[in-house]
Amino acid sequence: MSTTFSDLGISSAINKSLIDLNITEPTEIQEKTIPVLLSQKDDFVGLAKTGTGKTAAFGLPLLQLIDTTKNTIQAVVLVPTRELGQQIVANLESYATNLPEMSIASICGGTPIKPQIERLKEATHVVVATPGRLIDLIKRGEINITTADYLVLDEADEMVTSLKDGLDKIVAVLPKTRRTLLFSATLPGTIKQLIQNYMSKHVTQVSADMNTVGNQGIDHHFVVVEPIEKLEVLMHFLASKEGERGIIFCKTKAAVNKLAKNLAINRFSSGALHGSLSQGIRDRIMEQFREGHINTLVATDLAARGIDVKEVSYVVNYHLPDTFETYVHRSGRTARAGAKGLSLSVIQEEELDHIPDFEEALGLQFNELKKPDALSIEENNTVLWAKKMFKTKPNRDVSPALKDKVKTVFHHLTKDELIEKLLASYIASQQKPVADTDIKKPKKKKKRD
Known part of the structure; x- marks a missing residue:
């Protein structure tokens, strides 16, 4: 009993x-x-x-x-x-x-x-x-x-x-x-x-149960990326967690603002939280997060202190923390009260040597996640583009005459045909043009005497 x-x-x-x-x-x-x-x-x-x-x-x-x-x-x-x-x-x-x-x-x-x-x-x-x-x-x-x-x-x-x-x-x-x-x-x-x-x-x-410093209900993972891939890999991960709540940690206020802006541009339900925001704004964002109106919180360590929100299913270290204690507090925002959670660190090649240090100091095991391939990233970006288009509000400044002209162009297409053409247009726009310097010109033959 x-x-x-x-x-x-x-x-x-x-x-x-x-x-x-x-x-x-x-x-x-x-x-x-x-x-x-x-x-x-x-x-x-x-x-x-x-x-x-x-x-x-x-x-x-x-x-x-x-x-x-x-x-x-x-x-x-x-x-x-x-x-x-x-x-x-x-x-x-x-x-x-x-x-x-x-x-x-x-x-x-x-x-x-x-x-x-x-x-x-x-x-x-x-x-x-x-x-x-x-x-x-x-x-x-x-x-x-x-x-x-x-x-x-x-x-x-x-x-x-x-x-x-x-x-x-x-x-x-x-x-x-x-x-x-x-x-x-x-x-x-x-x-x-x-x-x-x-x-x-x-x-x-x-x-209490301090054999491992980190919460036992948390799976610890890391993924190695190139700097240019970081945002796209993160968005690929977030898309796989659609509808779930999570917290993304950055080292600086500037990094929080930049990442939150990029997520907003791509229509992710997110909010920024750092010390330079007024208390009123911070309270409002936290209330939206608790109530489920936003799913993702982008925060600095200082601003996230004391956050106790149930059903946070994942934590992302967009920048690896400087101390082991900070990692414990970050990852501890998920898997509250006996629930399960995931902590993902998005790192670069030069940070890979730090992972064994965290494992040894905290008594944890980190598992490497395979980075999504180029095709998977491209497909995810296409879906994000479609969602962005779906959420775009109509432009009320467009004249009725222009609307009629555009409708005339498309009126004979079915919905599926229109989607096919829009998709083809988007994919074509994402293809990098071949630079002139990349085209090998045939060498001129020398004239024989």
Whole structure:
């Protein structure tokens, strides 16, 4: 018989909310974490891959440990991005539907600060914050976290940069008796240093299925291409995944914009996501992606932090990441909550030597995909051309007289005949003309004396 949340010590009120959410069986990280957080007082480090239920692992016991008779902030949850913060608040609120007195506030950057200041004037038990916004509110004297019993650092390995200068300021305000809970998908040196500097000597550490760092539900592939082939090979792959949701990662904002534009030109349902976009635009694109209005997200690593969207069936590394940890986080956007997924890296010949390094460091096996041949690419491009034509809106500026003249030319053709001619015209237009220099001219015979 499988373990239940009640077996782990979760209260009946919270358990009722979980049943209503159809969450009945704890994941490995939840099974290992919840009893420890409920029964012990030590600081805690939880290692688990992205998408394995870390929010519930700390969120459920945290809600149970809060004393709602006190109108003070008792828990501070730090997150790397506003998007992740919003998701955690939504999750915590859904777990607390049968705890009517529980009050949870989001105080993340990227939104106006005044409504957050007004919200903090109300009774608040849990705040979910990005480091920068929390420090801003502390400086303004608009938040009191001196009564907090718990500090949670979620996705700590993705938050190291933003924590670098700010954690000292936050910790200085928190009581020394607080309990610190850290959750991460990887354990690089920077996180080990953070644990040493900011957590007590008595730290309980658990890890869930970390024999391989990457999610076991993901198939890892790579395809070797020439630079000039990269876009066409990608579009061939995307065409094979029509109707499925996926995320394509690029190294820079410029690369994201360029690729998103090329995909839009070829009528792929896609959107761009990077740090230079306003928060409003980013929110709108993420909402369209979650709702299925766009199927493909082109993003930088920074902008994609905290994205938790179900049914992302594939991830594409359009540029290979610089670090192994980044690869883990990228690929972890697919195969969430026990689902299957695919991670494809589109690489060039000179990057091939990096694949064994990723395999060794992450304990993964990468399989090479055969690059589509020229005929397959050509056929895919033809289908894309047809889809582009199908989605082209009529030009209302064309005069009726001109339309009639064109209709007269085609009126005797059947639909199939018209398609045949359009297809032949397109294929002919794609054929490269033979340059004069390519034509070998016959050598002139020398005149004999």
